[in-house]
Amino acid sequence: MTDRTLRTTPPPAPETTAADGGPAAAQPVLTLRGVRREFDTPRGRISAVAGVDLDVRPGSVVCLVGESGCGKTTTARIAAGLTAPSGGSVLFRGRDVAAMDKRERAGFRRSVQYIHQDPYASLNPVRTVWSTVTAGLRRHRMVGGRAEARGAAAELLERVDLTPAEDYLDKYPHQMSGGQRQRVAVARALAMNPQVVIADESTSMLDVSIRVSMLNTLGRLRDELGVGFLFITHDLAVARYFAWEGEVAVMYLGRVVEHGPTPRVVGDPRHPYTRALVSAVCEPDPDLARGGERFRLRSADVPDLTDPPPGCDFHPRCPLHEAGDCDTVRPPLVRHRDRSLSCHVVTRG
Amino acid sequence: MTDHSTTPEDTGALLSVSGVDIGYRTGRRTETTIVRDVSLDLYPGQSLALVGESGCGKTTLGLGLLRLLPRTGRISAGRILFRRKDGRRVDVRTLGKEELRRFRWNEAAMVFQGAMNAFNPVLRIEDHFTDTFRAHESGRGRRPRARILERSAELLEMLHLDPARVLRAHPHELSGGMRQRALIALALALEPQLLILDEPTTALDVLTQRAIVERLAELRERLGFSMVFITHDLGLAAELSDRVATMYAGRLIETGTTRDIFHRPRHPYTSALINSVPSVSGGRTLPESLPGGPPSLAALPPGCSFAPRCAHALDRCSRTRPEPELLQERDRGMSHAAACLRSTDTALFAEGATRD
Ligand SMILES: Nc1ncnc2c1ncn2[C@@H]1O[C@H](COP(=O)(O)OP(=O)(O)OP(=O)(O)O)[C@@H](O)[C@H]1O
Ligand SMILES: Nc1ncnc2c1ncn2[C@@H]1O[C@H](COP(=O)(O)OP(=O)(O)O)[C@@H](O)[C@H]1O
Ligand code: SF4
Ligand code: SF4
Ligand SMILES: [Mg+2]
Ligand SMILES: [Mg+2]
Numbered sequence: 001m002t003d004r005t006l007r008t009t010p011p012p013a014p015e016t017t018a019a020d021g022g023p024a025a026a027q028p029v030l031t032l033r034g035v036r037r038e039f040d041t042p043r044g045r046i047s048a049v050a051g052v053d054l055d056v057r058p059g060s061v062v063c064l065v066g067e068s069g070c071g072k073t074t075t076a077r078i079a080a081g082l083t084a085p086s087g088g089s090v091l092f093r094g095r096d097v098a099a100m101d102k103r104e105r106a107g108f109r110r111s112v113q114y115i116h117q118d119p120y121a122s123l124n125p126v127r128t129v130w131s132t133v134t135a136g137l138r139r140h141r142m143v144g145g146r147a148e149a150r151g152a153a154a155e156l157l158e159r160v161d162l163t164p165a166e167d168y169l170d171k172y173p174h175q176m177s178g179g180q181r182q183r184v185a186v187a188r189a190l191a192m193n194p195q196v197v198i199a200d201e202s203t204s205m206l207d208v209s210i211r212v213s214m215l216n217t218l219g220r221l222r223d224e225l226g227v228g229f230l231f232i233t234h235d236l237a238v239a240r241y242f243a244w245e246g247e248v249a250v251m252y253l254g255r256v257v258e259h260g261p262t263p264r265v266v267g268d269p270r271h272p273y274t275r276a277l278v279s280a281v282c283e284p285d286p287d288l289a290r291g292g293e294r295f296r297l298r299s300a301d302v303p304d305l306t307d308p309p310p311g312c313d314f315h316p317r318c319p320l321h322e323a324g325d326c327d328t329v330r331p332p333l334v335r336h337r338d339r340s341l342s343c344h345v346v347t348r349g
Numbered sequence: 350m351t352d353h354s355t356t357p358e359d360t361g362a363l364l365s366v367s368g369v370d371i372g373y374r375t376g377r378r379t380e381t382t383i384v385r386d387v388s389l390d391l392y393p394g395q396s397l398a399l400v401g402e403s404g405c406g407k408t409t410l411g412l413g414l415l416r417l418l419p420r421t422g423r424i425s426a427g428r429i430l431f432r433r434k435d436g437r438r439v440d441v442r443t444l445g446k447e448e449l450r451r452f453r454w455n456e457a458a459m460v461f462q463g464a465m466n467a468f469n470p471v472l473r474i475e476d477h478f479t480d481t482f483r484a485h486e487s488g489r490g491r492r493p494r495a496r497i498l499e500r501s502a503e504l505l506e507m508l509h510l511d512p513a514r515v516l517r518a519h520p521h522e523l524s525g526g527m528r529q530r531a532l533i534a535l536a537l538a539l540e541p542q543l544l545i546l547d548e549p550t551t552a553l554d555v556l557t558q559r560a561i562v563e564r565l566a567e568l569r570e571r572l573g574f575s576m577v578f579i580t581h582d583l584g585l586a587a588e589l590s591d592r593v594a595t596m597y598a599g600r601l602i603e604t605g606t607t608r609d610i611f612h613r614p615r616h617p618y619t620s621a622l623i624n625s626v627p628s629v630s631g632g633r634t635l636p637e638s639l640p641g642g643p644p645s646l647a648a649l650p651p652g653c654s655f656a657p658r659c660a661h662a663l664d665r666c667s668r669t670r671p672e673p674e675l676l677q678e679r680d681r682g683m684s685h686a687a688a689c690l691r692s693t694d695t696a697l698f699a700e701g702a703t704r705d
Contacts, residue, residue, distance in 0.1 A: 067555070207402045208582065208626055209621070209622065212637070212638040212639075234556075235554075235627075277555060280556050282559075283587065284584045284611065286612075
């Protein structure tokens, strides 16, 4: 099924998870192959996504992690068919989305649902909840009249724990909290019976308590309905929780730099960038937070994308960089023990 | 909350808040009380985290402390004593317009929630600095523009920002994290004794959060200001505070040292908040979710306002409102106290029951 595309990097083989016969053994529903995307900005051309390979399988999670501006949202939008890639391809159940006819494409759009990162910006302010949640159903004539649509909306709201649903059906977004709005956005995505949900930092602005109950709601969809997730966050503690049985792919300046089973990547990060991300998390324990050496970057700020550094993209910030290879040759993403890694120094050992 | 501060006697505290109520006008003749009976002392150099879910009144309290409430807001009771740089204690509640203008930035400054998106987009960062100095430096103390820029550059450097680039930049040319650090520099421009930060890292990625946490810790060491920071991120509180106050439905329901709060919480709400934070290390303990949301402040339930969500609620909890109980007395405002009818029921809070 991948015969039409050449892999530019070795696949992040899922042996570890597949071996225990879990859902990861299933065929991928959604695949990105060598996906690239350039943007022209007033300050020059930038490469927001520069060759990303990912496989999302039913009932399992791929977590895309990285700091602001590293290309997570662009990757997610390409995966959802909302942004066209400049190169590479997106495959849905093995079919290249670019080669699909109108009908197939509509099916793809329904089956792969995108949930926006900002619960305040993602809902239409002049639409009531029931109207928002059933807009897709009505457009595709999947419900009859208004009564049937309201019934369907009520059912969906119950599924995302907005109960009793009657209390929410006629509300407008401004009458709800951030957490409730986010649930409405999830209910709207579920209306289409998706096989894949792409959730973009859907938890970042929310309270700790809402965030966990939201993740639990999403977790039920994953386990009970077999929905595959591409889950995007900057927080490896959240990745660890939500994608424990899945994989984490760490992105830096448009490329995946470390990719493997979640417990391995978070528990024993190897790429210097992943180590920095793990060690940056504020732990809810004053002794942990203050004890121990932190893995420090040489600079807090991401380089200018219009003028990326030579060699390894990360070298100006990398505490392990070595003159020679690091500042002249970009390290390829290669298989290294239980994961894929792109670092001259770490993969040498 | 424990009423050490009802005595007007000077305990050496920088800030001494007692019995403060704050409300918003919600109709022609109606006012909803949001913050209720808040008392707390902050001593020089201390860092207090004010934690709690969204809507529980943290921002309202923070704004109230500096009299920055919107027109519809009003401090309806209590006293906010502040010891100025000249040693005199003033009640912030009674300051006149001109005194308030001098008080803000010179004595206490605030970094507002979401303010990194609220820089004036047409002004360069340097203009924000010059405007601030001009507006809040009085008469003879005023420095010339060159001195202002020099001082601004120093401040930006302390936040690891390149002054040459940042001062000339318009806000949109900077990343969210750079804007937030520039704002902190701006708040520190006139060397206030108290810095209030409202959700300083929310909606920033972890590396940017980390950079801000490190800069704040360094600055506090170097400049010695006191800090109140408002956050729903318990991880941030663990890292950056000496003391924590948990707010629920407008009241402080638990206060203590950061260790008290994280290792020996004595209010079920505090312990639920802590348990809902995902962790990168430790055993694979899953965070627990806290069901439902906080009650409407316009219609608080009788008794303990947390009772409808509390896993340990008893019948009497919905009848009797728990008063703060002193659990461990310490000086300099460091006492541990909790407002829960079962806060001394140690079986509920056995070591290790909250987190392994
Ligand atoms: N439509 C666009 N036009 C120009 N540049 C863009 C566009 N969309 C994204 N970019 C740029 O591409 C890069 C990657 O952006 P993207 O939004 O994918 O990052 P992200 O990892 O999702 O960041 P965050 O964590 O802040 O959401 C950034 O430098 C961004 O400014
Ligand atoms: N300007 C205002 N007018 C009326 N009510 C307000 C205003 N600002 C905040 N509130 C209400 O006060 C309560 C506390 O809000 P806030 O102090 O922002 O809480 P937090 O910072 O803890 O999220 C909420 O119920 C909120 O809706
Ligand atoms: S290749 Fe060199 S610069 Fe790049 S991450 Fe590895 S050690 Fe650091
Ligand atoms: S007083 Fe009762 S309801 Fe309130 S927190 Fe304590 S145990 Fe729970
Ligand atoms: Mg994004
Ligand atoms: Mg607030």
